[in-house]
Amino acid sequence: MSAGRSTPFNAASLALGLAFLYVPLLLVVAFSFNASRLATVWGGVSVRWYAALLENGPLKEAAWLSVRIAVVSATLATVLGTLAAVALARGRRFPGRTAFTGMIYAPMVMPEVITGLSLLLLFVALGLDRGFWTVVVAHTTLALAFVTVIVLARLRELDPELEEAAIDLGATPLAAFVTVTLPLVAPAVAGGFLLAFTLSFDDLVLASFASGPGATTLPMRIYSSVRLGVTPEVNAAASLMVLAAFAAIGGAAVLSRPGRRA
Amino acid sequence: MIDRSGTAAAERAPLISLDRVTKRFGRALAVDDLSLSIRDGEFLCLLGPSGCGKSTLLRLLAGFETPDAGRILLEGRDITREPPHRRPLNIMFQSYALFPHLSVAANVGYGLRWLPLTRAERRDRVAEMLRLVQLEELAERRPDRISGGQRQRVALARALARQPRLLLLDEPLTALDRRLREETRTELKALQAKLGTTFVTVTHDQEEAMGMADRIAVMERGRLVQAGSPREVYEVPANRFVASFLGEVNLISGRVLDRADGLLRVQTPLCEQAVMVAAPQGRDPAEGDLVQVALRPERIGLLHGLAGDAPNAFAAEIVAETYLGATLHLRVRVADGSLLRVAAGPATATGRVGRTVRLGFAPSAATILD
Numbered sequence: 295m296s297a298g299r300s301t302p303f304n305a306a307s308l309a310l311g312l313a314f315l316y317v318p319l320l321l322v323v324a325f326s327f328n329a330s331r332l333a334t335v336w337g338g339v340s341v342r343w344y345a346a347l348l349e350n351g352p353l354k355e356a357a358w359l360s361v362r363i364a365v366v367s368a369t370l371a372t373v374l375g376t377l378a379a380v381a382l383a384r385g386r387r388f389p390g391r392t393a394f395t396g397m398i399y400a401p402m403v404m405p406e407v408i409t410g411l412s413l414l415l416l417f418v419a420l421g422l423d424r425g426f427w428t429v430v431v432a433h434t435t436l437a438l439a440f441v442t443v444i445v446l447a448r449l450r451e452l453d454p455e456l457e458e459a460a461i462d463l464g465a466t467p468l469a470a471f472v473t474v475t476l477p478l479v480a481p482a483v484a485g486g487f488l489l490a491f492t493l494s495f496d497d498l499v500l501a502s503f504a505s506g507p508g509a510t511t512l513p514m515r516i517y518s519s520v521r522l523g524v525t526p527e528v529n530a531a532a533s534l535m536v537l538a539a540f541a542a543i544g545g546a547a548v549l550s551r552p553g554r555r556a
Numbered sequence: 557m558i559d560r561s562g563t564a565a566a567e568r569a570p571l572i573s574l575d576r577v578t579k580r581f582g583r584a585l586a587v588d589d590l591s592l593s594i595r596d597g598e599f600l601c602l603l604g605p606s607g608c609g610k611s612t613l614l615r616l617l618a619g620f621e622t623p624d625a626g627r628i629l630l631e632g633r634d635i636t637r638e639p640p641h642r643r644p645l646n647i648m649f650q651s652y653a654l655f656p657h658l659s660v661a662a663n664v665g666y667g668l669r670w671l672p673l674t675r676a677e678r679r680d681r682v683a684e685m686l687r688l689v690q691l692e693e694l695a696e697r698r699p700d701r702i703s704g705g706q707r708q709r710v711a712l713a714r715a716l717a718r719q720p721r722l723l724l725l726d727e728p729l730t731a732l733d734r735r736l737r738e739e740t741r742t743e744l745k746a747l748q749a750k751l752g753t754t755f756v757t758v759t760h761d762q763e764e765a766m767g768m769a770d771r772i773a774v775m776e777r778g779r780l781v782q783a784g785s786p787r788e789v790y791e792v793p794a795n796r797f798v799a800s801f802l803g804e805v806n807l808i809s810g811r812v813l814d815r816a817d818g819l820l821r822v823q824t825p826l827c828e829q830a831v832m833v834a835a836p837q838g839r840d841p842a843e844g845d846l847v848q849v850a851l852r853p854e855r856i857g858l859l860h861g862l863a864g865d866a867p868n869a870f871a872a873e874i875v876a877e878t879y880l881g882a883t884l885h886l887r888v889r890v891a892d893g894s895l896l897r898v899a900a901g902p903a904t905a906t907g908r909v910g911r912t913v914r915l916g917f918a919p920s921a922a923t924i925l926d
Contacts, residue, residue: 453653459653461641462647464671465666473666
């Protein structure tokens with residue numbers, strides 16, 4: 295940021311970009327405090343829709359399901375993604391390592407519709423009942439790639455001699471990893487977990503393909519109720535999701551900041 | 557103390573022997589059929605330019621690399637394939653590799669976690685090590701909150717805490733600034749003498765090697781060229797590489813005329829009459845052989861007065877002089893136009909550029925190289 299100067303042009307582009315990103319969100323948040331029953335007509339300030347949320351059984355159920363799916367899939371993605379990152383960073387060069395690295399990243403760029411469709415085909419072919427676990431698998435697939443990228447970046451800036459020093463001092467390779475490498479990449483692992491949680495919690499596309507009757511996530515519930523018309527209650531639910539997502543992303547950004555000490 | 561490098565240690569069995577060790581990286585030969593014995597209690601320095609394989613040799617000893625051929629023996633036991641965490645030797649890394657998330661005391665105690673020691677024994681050993689390197693006050697600091705010289709001492713204490721049979725030091729002084737380097741060199745040597753632990757350091761700095769080691773092993777392109785005491789290696793270099801890597805040397809080509817009483821008469825471009833040089837040990841150049849006469853700058857003396865019949869005297873013109881306080885460095889041009897370096901004493905008169913002087917050297921001051 296040392297070269298940055300706040301010229302009027304820079305300030306204008308920043309304002310424009312931020313407006314583009316956040317005006318719609320701010321509208322949702324603003325209208326969630328709307329006293330009027332009509333979603334788009336302002337009728338004074340009220341928190342009645344937040345109170346109404348607490349009374350909405352299906353919505354609460356969907357939110358609880360989304361939280362459980364997000365926790366489980368983020369945990370799985372964090373473990374698998376961290377292991378993949380370690381293999382890619384520490385493993386000796388093997389033929390096709392670059393290809394493997396590329397393949398790990400693929401879910402990030404693959405259109406979600408494609409990922410969702412292929413998972414649906416797989417679940418149907420295997421004869422699995424779609425529900426909680428199929429959504430978990432779908433979300434793990436997506437989030438794993440992000441965790442790998444974050445942890446790999448941290449591992450690459452770590453001096454490989456640290457682990458060698460631990461081994462030289464009598465630690466087995468596993469003990470060296472647990473006592474030296476893992477504590478040093480822990481912030482990135484935690485950041486990866488939070489990002490994975492957000493990805494799962496916010497996802498609509500993959501969940502729509504992978505879930506079945508009886509397993510409706512919060513975004514699915516919101517989406518289907520919006521088709522019947524936007525209610526202030528949905529605005530309130532969406533505002534809470536925005537809050538949760540910002541908290542998680544903010545946490546992830548702080549934790550995976552380069553050069554951060556454990 | 558001096559005889560540790562000589563007879564006393566030589567009689568002891570080697571602590572570690574490298575037996576015809578070869579290590580390749582792809583097609584590059586990092587260590588080439590190298591055999592070397594490291595004696596118990598000695599301070600050995602592996603010296604060579606970067607890329608000569610000395611760091612690979614260190615990693616082979618530590619167990620981070622496995623040789624493609626040959627064996628490594630620790631007191632006669634084959635440890636070639638033993639993983640690094642089981643070898644009773646420790647490294648002090650060039651980067652120190654201190655654990656940034658642990659305090660100084662926890663860094664020093666890290667290697668003790670894996671030994672069957674009680675908590676109290678561990679604590680005592682850490683305290684003892686911190687006392688040894690005079691860092692007791694900084695025990696609870698993180699490595700990034702102490703100076704470079706202090707970090708070096710933490711790394712040293714951490715590597716010594718397990719009481720290794722052998723301590724490997726990878727360029728131990730390179731990361732320090734110049735003044736600290738000399739001080740640390742003396743400290744390291746004193747520490748090694750006090751502990752009696754075998755030290756093997758790797759360096760590309762000949763001054764560092766000469767200043768610390770009992771014995772220097774000079775490496776070139778994966779091979780061991782010469783191993784000996786600093787004096788041996790400096791005064792009787794095995795070849796041109798060793799001669800020019802350790803300090804400055806003038807190489808003068810010549811032809812052997814004959815030999816008599818352990819002296820060779822060599823015809824050189826220095827002067828019309830042949831110079832007398834002590835015959836090399838172990839080699840016997842025949843008459844007519846082309847050889848190199850290696851002559852250290854400080855072994856060439858300025859002759860006063862005429863002294864025309866002094867042995868190995870020749871005339872030369874001073875073309876440049878550099879006054880360095882302790883010595884006066886001269887560049888002189890001899891009869892055939894080639895330049896020689898001369899390091900004269902501090903009392904030598906200056907301001908004589910362009911003048912012709914007479915120089916000479918004793919037959920024992922020069923070495924014959926192939």
